[in-house]
Amino acid sequence: MTNTPPSAASTTSPLPHSPGGDVVKVGVVGLGYLGAVHAACMAELGHEVVGFDIDERKLAALQQGRAPFFEPGLPELLARVTGGEADGSITFTTDVADLKSCEVVFVCVGTPQRKGELAADTTYVQAAFESLADVMAGPALLVGKSTVPVGTAARLADVLADRAPDLELAWNPEFLREGHAVTDTLTPDRFVLGVLSERAESQLRRVYARPIAAGTPVLVADYATAELVKTAANAFLATKISFINAMAEVCEAAGGDVKVLADAIGHDDRIGRKFLNAGVGFGGGCLPKDIRAFMARAGELGADQALTFLREVDSINMRRRAKVVDLAREACGGSFIGRKIAVLGAAFKPHSDDVRDSPAISIAAQARLQGADVVVTDPEAVANAQRLWGDLTYTEDTDEALRGADVVLLLTEWPQYVGLDPTHVASLTRGRQVIDGRNVLDAAPWRAAGFTYRALGRPNA
Numbered sequence: 001m002t003n004t005p006p007s008a009a010s011t012t013s014p015l016p017h018s019p020g021g022d023v024v025k026v027g028v029v030g031l032g033y034l035g036a037v038h039a040a041c042m043a044e045l046g047h048e049v050v051g052f053d054i055d056e057r058k059l060a061a062l063q064q065g066r067a068p069f070f071e072p073g074l075p076e077l078l079a080r081v082t083g084g085e086a087d088g089s090i091t092f093t094t095d096v097a098d099l100k101s102c103e104v105v106f107v108c109v110g111t112p113q114r115k116g117e118l119a120a121d122t123t124y125v126q127a128a129f130e131s132l133a134d135v136m137a138g139p140a141l142l143v144g145k146s147t148v149p150v151g152t153a154a155r156l157a158d159v160l161a162d163r164a165p166d167l168e169l170a171w172n173p174e175f176l177r178e179g180h181a182v183t184d185t186l187t188p189d190r191f192v193l194g195v196l197s198e199r200a201e202s203q204l205r206r207v208y209a210r211p212i213a214a215g216t217p218v219l220v221a222d223y224a225t226a227e228l229v230k231t232a233a234n235a236f237l238a239t240k241i242s243f244i245n246a247m248a249e250v251c252e253a254a255g256g257d258v259k260v261l262a263d264a265i266g267h268d269d270r271i272g273r274k275f276l277n278a279g280v281g282f283g284g285g286c287l288p289k290d291i292r293a294f295m296a297r298a299g300e301l302g303a304d305q306a307l308t309f310l311r312e313v314d315s316i317n318m319r320r321r322a323k324v325v326d327l328a329r330e331a332c333g334g335s336f337i338g339r340k341i342a343v344l345g346a347a348f349k350p351h352s353d354d355v356r357d358s359p360a361i362s363i364a365a366q367a368r369l370q371g372a373d374v375v376v377t378d379p380e381a382v383a384n385a386q387r388l389w390g391d392l393t394y395t396e397d398t399d400e401a402l403r404g405a406d407v408v409l410l411l412t413e414w415p416q417y418v419g420l421d422p423t424h425v426a427s428l429t430r431g432r433q434v435i436d437g438r439n440v441l442d443a444a445p446w447r448a449a450g451f452t453y454r455a456l457g458r459p460n461a
């Protein structure tokens with residue numbers, strides 16, 4: 001089943017048409033979570049788009065108007081843009097030379113964490129720009145959207161100046177959230193344009209003419225600032241989550257309730273309630289690796305002291321996972337051996353099938369390694385989770401996961417888990433233990449149904 005958050009329910013762009021209907025020939029390199037959404041949205045904004053990726057399976061899906069991963073609103077948007085209903089058009093290719101006549105090419109490839117290090121691996125970004133330098137037929141603007149260590153754009157600009165002086169570089173970071181990627185791309189909070197010339201700025205303003213006309217603010221910056229905006233934003237968000245999770249630790253020690261605390265401090269406009277949900281912490285393909293890469297880069301720049309606090313942000317986050325494993329073991333009576341654990345959720349957050357650095361998988365795997373029989377369920381992420389960690393049992397059927405369980409762990413707050421009827425759950429489980437890893441369940445009905453309810457940073461009574 002699919003759950004579409006209200007903000008992503010409609011993919012029809014609410015944006016006005018660009019003045020004069022200025023169509024830009026746009027290329028997109030890398031069609032992952034970021035690139036596939038960006039390419040489809042550029043077509044929705046009226047441009048003539050060519051999307052490039054080396055993964056033929058992904059391209060085959062996109063060509064047929066199917067999304068190669070779960071993202072609310074993307075299937076409808078792809079159907080529109082491949083079906084000729086959008087103002088622009090889109091084609092897909094595995095040959096980078098098909099981008100040669102594009103006016104603007106966005107590079108959206110990944111920058112994963114390097115194995116055994118904190119730093120980001122920028123090999124794919126470097127390779128993408130080098131292959132574009134080789135194939136582009138005339139003057140064009142190459143635009144980096146990937147999250148990169150500060151200084152990467154300046155280095156790439158030097159490469160372009162040497163190899164293809166007709167090509168100009170811009171850095172235009174992307175702030176989309178999985179689960180809201182389509183609306184975040186069509187109507188973002190802001191555009192950050194890292195450019196060296198007015199010509200580059202005006203090219204990007206042409207591409208984004210419709211959202212700019214609709215009021216999206218534009219900030220023009222140098223390369224370094226544009227790169228830093230993205231890592232700073234993610235570091236801030238990670239810090240905010242770890243702050244409230246640190247408060248959860250203190251609440252656990254002092255007998256306080258972190259949810260009430262978050263509501264109370266969140267009423268202060270200067271603090272705000274968003275990203276103050278305490279629980280198993282942050283995961284995914286961005287926040288964990290981006291704060292680590294940021295620390296590594298600061299170290300290279302001799303500014304490591306400025307970011308040592310991020311080490312603590314990372315540790316607080318990882319401690320929450322260990323805490324849930326401890327709570328689950330306790331709920332099993334001190335040992336996982338011979339116990340069945342039902343894990344509700346595998347994705348790193350709801351409305352996503354992404355399991356990269358998912359707290360849910362990390363906790364499930366720990367319980368399994370310590371001897372539990374762990375059954376994981378998720379409405380969208382089972383296939384991806386199975387590929388990542390085959391030693392767990394998976395089902396898409398919530399009842400099947402719950403049947404015979406000694407302990408129920410809610411680790412991803414999909415609405416169907418938040419809305420579970422505790423009496424129904426009690427009719428399936430062997431034990432009466434529930435651990436709410438996201439602080440989203442209403443404790444009273446669970447307790448009324450006979451469950452011992454435990455959550456993070458909240459009183460047990």
Ligand code: UDX
Nearest residue numbers: 174175176177178275276277281282283284286348349
């Ligand atoms: C993040 C940034 O939000 C986005 O701007 C950037 O472009 C990419 O990285 P995303 O990875 O899609 O986006 O997820 P996000 O919604 O930020 O959530 C990250 C993690 O934090 C999830 O695991 C989520 O469950 C967790 N989280 C979020 C909390 O634990 N508590 C909160 O209050 C909010």
